Structure formats: structure tokens, C-alpha cells
Amino acid sequence: MRVAVVGAGIAGLTAAHELARQGHEVLVLEGSDRIGGKLLVGDVGGVQVDLGAESVLARRPEAVGLIDAIGLHDRVQHPATTAAGVWTRGAVRALPPTVLGVPADLEALAASGIVDGVDVRPTPVPDADLSVGEYVTARAGREVVDRLVEPLLGGVYAGHADDISLRAAAPQLLALGDDPVGSAVAARAAADPGPPSPVFAGLVGGVGTLPAALLAASGAEIRTGCTVRLLERDGDGWRLLAGAVGAVEEITADAVVVAAPAPASARLLAEVAPDAAFALAGIDYASVALVTVVIDDHVELPGSGFLVPPVDGRFVKAATFSSNKWSWVGDSGRTVLRASVGRAGESTALQVPDGELVARVLADLAEAVGPLPTPADTHVQRWGGALPQYVVGHLDTADTARRSVAEVRGLEVCGAAYGGVGIAAVVAGAQDAVSRLLAGLGD
Numbered sequence: 001m002r003v004a005v006v007g008a009g010i011a012g013l014t015a016a017h018e019l020a021r022q023g024h025e026v027l028v029l030e031g032s033d034r035i036g037g038k039l040l041v042g043d044v045g046g047v048q049v050d051l052g053a054e055s056v057l058a059r060r061p062e063a064v065g066l067i068d069a070i071g072l073h074d075r076v077q078h079p080a081t082t083a084a085g086v087w088t089r090g091a092v093r094a095l096p097p098t099v100l101g102v103p104a105d106l107e108a109l110a111a112s113g114i115v116d117g118v119d120v121r122p123t124p125v126p127d128a129d130l131s132v133g134e135y136v137t138a139r140a141g142r143e144v145v146d147r148l149v150e151p152l153l154g155g156v157y158a159g160h161a162d163d164i165s166l167r168a169a170a171p172q173l174l175a176l177g178d179d180p181v182g183s184a185v186a187a188r189a190a191a192d193p194g195p196p197s198p199v200f201a202g203l204v205g206g207v208g209t210l211p212a213a214l215l216a217a218s219g220a221e222i223r224t225g226c227t228v229r230l231l232e233r234d235g236d237g238w239r240l241l242a243g244a245v246g247a248v249e250e251i252t253a254d255a256v257v258v259a260a261p262a263p264a265s266a267r268l269l270a271e272v273a274p275d276a277a278f279a280l281a282g283i284d285y286a287s288v289a290l291v292t293v294v295i296d297d298h299v300e301l302p303g304s305g306f307l308v309p310p311v312d313g314r315f316v317k318a319a320t321f322s323s324n325k326w327s328w329v330g331d332s333g334r335t336v337l338r339a340s341v342g343r344a345g346e347s348t349a350l351q352v353p354d355g356e357l358v359a360r361v362l363a364d365l366a367e368a369v370g371p372l373p374t375p376a377d378t379h380v381q382r383w384g385g386a387l388p389q390y391v392v393g394h395l396d397t398a399d400t401a402r403r404s405v406a407e408v409r410g411l412e413v414c415g416a417a418y419g420g421v422g423i424a425a426v427v428a429g430a431q432d433a434v435s436r437l438l439a440g441l442g443d
């Protein structure tokens with residue numbers, strides 16, 4: 001069977017790999033001039049670094065399993081330090097143990113000085129979806145949301161606690177029930193006191209090297225610069241119109257996996273799965289920018305980096321001290337920092353030239369950790385439409401889209417818009433989509 005995959009991000013490439021592994025002929029069509037989507041490596045001041053995603057969740061099996069399956073196990077590296085801080089109230093303060101911002105150690109929290117206190121009020125959780133902000137405010141107080149939950153959610157979704165869905169984006173909080181603080185504290189007290197297993201994994205050379213390795217392992221055919229513009233039925237199969245403006249060609253396939261972000265998927269599905277198209281068209285995306293700073297000298301920096309509560313009104317949303325966090329970066333002998341900027345609904349903050357973006361980031365970094373030597377090089381990576389916003393009700397939205405597509409023989413969807421934005425969740429979603437596609441075709 002010949003399958004066309006639309007989009008060569010980690011979702012599309014995982015789907016291609018899985019289809020090829022099961023003996024199918026795969027053609028991947030990518031609109032931009034490179035593969036990888038939000039995964040990208042680049043050279044900044046002579047150091048190869050990730051300019052997009054930099055780690056995968058190691059606590060679930062799919063991403064690390066895929067890395068193993070394509071023979072990259074030897075390049076897996078866990079963070080050298082995970083001691084993160086919160087830059088608030090005039091200092092970078094040690095982040096105490098939390099479950100997505102809900103305190104799990106009240107003594108460590110008090111010692112951190114991040115909040116004045118926690119307002120513990122067990123409250124029944126309603127059946128209907130609600131925002132993470134509403135859930136935590138009612139049960140732990142607003143300060144916990146503003147200074148702990150917001151910065152942690154901002155790091156993953158670039159979103160706002162009062163918009164983000166508890167059920168779609170924070171099931172680990174929902175699992176804490178009516179008394180999240182009490183449950184988090186009890187779970188931590190009962191936890192195995194031995195060294196914890198690593199939560200995240202990176203790849204020596206960058207997670208951004210994963211897409212090329214995955215494509216090579218799959219043996220799938222790839223066409224870049226080949227935006228898919230139309231998808232329609234062709235007998236039992238499919239007809240796609242794809243290519244650059246003025247060079248659009250017709251491609252036929254027995255089945256199609258659409259692995260593009262929600263806005264592009266909505267356009268492609270408008271005729272063939274209108275309910276899915278309508279649902280996907282309603283998903284908003286946050287844009288972010290990553291500023292990488294390379295300094296020739298060694299600079300002593302605290303831990304893996306810091307998060308910033310939005311209530312503090314800083315420009316920088318988070319900073320990672322990459323040369324502390326990843327030995328493969330630290331081995332360069334240089335100091336490498338990366339700062340992220342931009343949250344949902346705040347794209348105007350990003351509408352400044354690169355030079356100004358860098359200057360504002362450097363000013364924030366200097367205020368947070370002290371004066372820094374003049375960088376040898378800096379780099380700005382802008383990610384427009386970076387992260388889908390899983391707002392209240394998102395599970396229904398994703399379910400509507402998947403069910404609408406499931407009614408169409410030989411068609412599937414996957415990607416960060418559906419069942420989790422992290423790489424591990426996206427890999428899992430792509431593998432599930434291939435299983436559904438093949439099952440639907442009786443394969």
C-alpha cells in the first residue's frame with residue numbers, strides 16, 4: 001500500500017517510520033525546506049545546540065523506545081542537573097518539589113520564599129472540565145497558581161493557567177483529587193527515598209538530530225518544499241495537490257496521514273472531514289522565540305536554569321543553562337544559555353527586531369544571575385504557531401476531530417494538536433494513528 005504523510009515533524013516522521021516498518025511504501029510531503037518541524041539543531045558560535053525542543057520525557061516509553069529502535073541508544077544523555085529555580089521576588093530561588101506547581105514539600109516551599117503561604121482547602125472536583133488555574137486556586141490559593149503553576153505551565157504550553165484545561169493538559173493534577181496539596185505531600189513522603197529515575201532524556205548532538213535519523217531508518221521517500229494544498233477522494237484512494245506555488249503536482253495514494261499543525265490540517269480536511277476541520281480550526285497556537293547565548297568564558301550559574309512567573313512582568317519566560325544541564329554542551333568548554341520569550345496571546349512582545357530581543361533577554365539574564373561577559377555569539381529562533389493551546393474542553397475538541405476522521409476510510413491524523421504537545425506524547429499519537437489507519441483498512 002502507498003501512503004502519503006503530510007508534514008515531516010516528529011509526528012509525520014514517526015508515522016512514516018511505523019508504516020514503513022509494517023511494509024508499506026511511504027511518501028512524506030513537507031511544506032518547508034527542511035524536515036523536523038519544532039526539532040532543529042544549529043551552530044551558535046561554533047557550538048551545535050538545539051534551537052527547538054531539547055529533551056524527551058523518559059518516564060513514558062514511546063520516545064525513548066523509538067530512539068532505541070532506530071539505534072540511537074548510545075547517544076541518549078540525561079540532564080547533568082535538574083535543579084531548577086524560580087526568578088521571583090528579587091532572586092533566583094530553588095524550585096521546591098511540586099506536582100506541576102502544586103507544592104509537595106511545604107517546608108522546602110517555605111524556605112524558598114517563592115510564596116507567602118498556601119491556602120489548603122480541599123474542594124470536590126466537578127465532573128465538567130475546568131482550568132488548571134481555577135482548580136488550583138480553589139484548593140491551594142492564588143499565589144500558588146501565580147508563582148508556581150503559571151511558570152511551570154508556561155514552560156510546557158506557553159499558555160495561561162486560567163485557560164489551560166485540567167483534564168487535557170494536567171491529568172497528573174486531576175489525579176491528586178479534591179486535596180491536591182495533601183495528596184502531593186503524602187505521595188512525596190511515601191515515595192522511594194532512593195535516587196529518582198531520570199524524568200527527561202536528551203541526545204548527544206541534540207534532539208534536533210532525531211528527525212534525520214528517523215527518516216533514514218524508515219527508508220521513506222521525502223519531498224521538501226512540497227506544501228499539500230488539496231486533499232480529495234480518488235475512487236477508493238486519494239488525490240493530493242502539492243508543491244510550491246506555480247509548481248503544484250498531483251500525487252495519488254491509497255491512504256493519507258495528515259500530521260500538520262491544526263490550522264493547516266483544518267484547511268486540508270475541510271471537504272473530506274468537515275467536523276474535524278471545524279474542530280481543528282478553533283485551536284489557537286502560542287508563538288515563542290528562543291534566544292541562545294554563547295559565552296567563551298566559563299560562567300558559574302546555578303543549576304539547570306530558572307522559570308519566571310508572569311506576574312513579575314519580566315520579558316524572559318524561562319532560561320536554561322544548557323552547558324550546566326547537558327554534558328555534551330558543557331564539554332564544548334563554553335557557557336551556553338537559552339532563554340525563551342512569549343506566551344499565548346502576547347505575540348506583540350515578539351514583534352521587535354532580533355537585536356532588541358537579544359538586548360532585552362541579556363538585560364533580564366544579567367538582573368537574574370548577575371553581569372555576564374560579552375557573548376561570543378547569539379542566535380534568535382522564532383517559532384510562530386509553536387504550541388497548540390489545550391484550553392478547557394480540548395479533550396472534546398480532539399475527540400471530535402479524531403471521530404470525524406475515523407469515519408473516512410484510509411485517512412488519519414496525528415500531531416501535537418491532539419493528545420499532548422510533548423515529543424513522547426506526539427510519538428505515541430502517531431503510532432496510534434497508524435494502528436487505527438491499518439485496522440480501518442483491514443490490514
Ligand SMILES: Cc1cc2nc3c(=O)[nH]c(=O)nc-3n(C[C@H](O)[C@H](O)[C@H](O)COP(=O)(O)OP(=O)(O)OC[C@H]3O[C@@H](n4cnc5c(N)ncnc54)[C@H](O)[C@@H]3O)c2cc1C
Nearest residue numbers: 007009010011031037038053054055228264415416422423
Ligand atoms: C520552542 C519549543 C521547544 C519545545 N521543547 C520541547 C521539549 O524540550 N520536549 C518536548 O517533549 N517537547 C517540546 N516542544 C514541543 C514539541 O517539540 C512539539 O509539540 C512537537 O515537536 C510537534 O511535532 P508535530 O510533528 O506535531 O508538529 P510540527 O513539528 O509542527 O511539524 C509539522 C510539520 O508539518 C509541516 N506542514 C504544515 N502544513 C503543511 C502542509 N500543508 N503540507 C506539508 N507540510 C506541512 C510543517 O512545515 C512542519 O514541518 C517544544 C516546542 C517548541 C516550539
